[in-house]
Amino acid sequence: MSVAIRRLGPADSIDYRAIRLDALATAPEAFGSTYAAESARPLAAFAERLSQAVVFGAYMGDQIVGMAGYRRQDGLKDRHKGEVWGVYVAPRWRGQGVAGALMTAVIEAARGEVEQLLLAVVDGNDGALALYRRLGFEVYGVEPRALKTGNRYLDEALMVLFLER
Secondary structure (H helix, E strand, C coil): CCCEEEECCHHHHHHHHHHHHHHHHHCHHHCCCCHHHHHCCCHHHHHHHHHHCEEEEEEECCEEEEEEEEEECCCCCCCCEEEEEEEEECHHHCCCCHHHHHHHHHHHHHECCECEEEEEEECCCHHHHHHHHHCCCEEEEEEEEEEEECCEEEEEEEEEEECCC
């Protein structure tokens, strides 16, 4: 079975909520939000997020198995940048090119709209770091103590992909 990638809209909020909550439950250290915070949000909040950002869903048949999104910065001097966020593939579907297909969709959607894409990868997520490098992203720095879970801090590698030089 091959993966189908498509842009999600507000009508897809049930699928988006399901994959987002799965991501937060499965990989809580990789995201800035928490399962508790997101599961308490109404479905309308997920629909609103889908109307304000570009989010792609990966489907195997009719089941959503992954997501990736980006948002263009909106300041007058940083509109040339987009931020990649929420990249996740359910464990059962990893290693099958799903994340690469999602990220390719994000990159193609951003091309022509922004000049560069930024993202952050939590320390220890070597698979994601390798994928982003294969796609042309470069590490330009590390944010120490970027995330805090309880008494534990996590650093994040900061990466950029220049779509226009």
